[in-house]
Amino acid sequence: MTSAGTLKTSRSELDLDRPNIEDYLPTGSSIQQEPHGKLRLHDLLDISPTLSEAAGAIVDDSFTRCFKSNPPEPWNWNVYLFPLWCCGVVFRYLILFPARVLVLTIGWIIFLSSFIPVHFLLKGQDKLRRNLERSLVEMMCSFFVASWTGVVKYHGPRPSRRPKQVFVANHTSMIDFIILEQMTAFAVIMQKHPGWVGLLQSTILESVGCIWFNRSEAKDREIVTRKLREHVQGADNNPLLIFPEGTCVNNHYTVMFKKGAFELGCTVCPVAIKYNKIFVDAFWNSRKQSFTKHLLQLMTSWAVVCDVWYLEPQNLKPGETPIEFAERVRDIISHRAGLKKVPWDGYLKYSRPSPKHRERKQQNFAESMLRRLEEK
């Protein structure tokens, strides 16, 4: 679970990832009327545009909006709806939830009793073991999806196992991975988590070939990039799934894609995931709740409804930079899933923007001052 702790200024290495944020800032911030005329005391003292920008950001900003869980409108507000809702609660918590826990337990028993023997007894026969483990993981994920009554509609051609291809998807919750995994056993690159999730990661997910990273370690990036490249070359490896946003977003917006997945020299297959909030909001607000709580919330609601679109594979166009490629794919995914794009880096959740971004504004101010000094 990520800690909301102290913020630190982002390291310069992480900066190289992003294009100039100033280019994307919402209207009003950089489209100021260029001031004219000789520089007077009034102009030097008048800091009102900058103050207005600051206040505007305090009142509403496009970054925080991405991580806001919008509670659904309460509908149980009258005399007959409320008892109906109460019955629903009773049914969900006392009947549905235990049934689901039962299903999940059965699933775990079947899974572990098959996985552990296969893993240890078939040590010599790698290919067979891999295939079996793959199917078992897919099955286990199906059990998970059943445990929150997932109603998932898949559109588009099923992913095939080929070398030199990478799958990218928008990220709303860790269940994204489970939903995709039940259809195809992907290898995924994930942040290493503590607790029971971490245990799962280091045992079972190892078998499908997952790559771990640590967000807070900048050096880690080189190692991870190397591992990614190695993985994509191998024909036998499971297709690699990457969530380039780097963090969970609330399924109404997409934040900027990190270019790491787009500079591996292979085909990128976009996957768009859109959740229907009719019964429950699948957005895992990691600032507000732990994953366990989130999972429990899902298991005590009626269903999790979502659509998954496997979109047309894309390649780097001649003359396109990886960042442009990433933005183009983000466009495709956002369009398909009906999400709005914002120009922010998801990692700003964990660190402050570097002072470099403020520099463009400062430079404009200094240049404007000097220019007007010359005017008569």
Place this chain on the structure above:
Amino acid sequence: MGNSSSMLTQYDIEEVQKHSNGAFTQQEIVSLYSRFCQLDRKNCGFIPSDEFLTIPEFALNPLSHTLLTMLDALNFKDFVAFLSVFSPRATLQHKIEFIFKVYDTDCNGKVTFRDILRVLKDMSGQFMPEKQMEEILTKVLEEAGYQKDSVLVLSDFMKILGDKGVKMEVDFHVD
């Protein structure tokens, strides 16, 4: 005041309206309240100044550092009062007073050459050497009839900024 509850009563809204000199409509105050709750993540009734720095757009503002001292541990009433100066209903006087406060960090009612220089340094960063800034400021001050060692008070600010007026507004759209 709604410290632990997340519901604003009519009485609360009116109290806040009075405290901010009627700069906001009731709808706007309700909308500001949901924003306040969003920023007050730990639900303690006030926003620690660090929280504002999690807003990237705010953090990269050149004056964010100076504004943070004015934004420390604001409860909802003070939050709205702070933002009231950016409402289209705020008076020019109120706006100029606010700008004066930004310069007058030691709150003694006087703005010195050094105070103005400090703000200019924040605004231009490393893109203008300090010597050059001092020269420009001295020159512009003298042209306006002040000396380098003049001390400006609020009425001076009113005179300087009052003529052309100050455009300092934020759109408080209601969701």
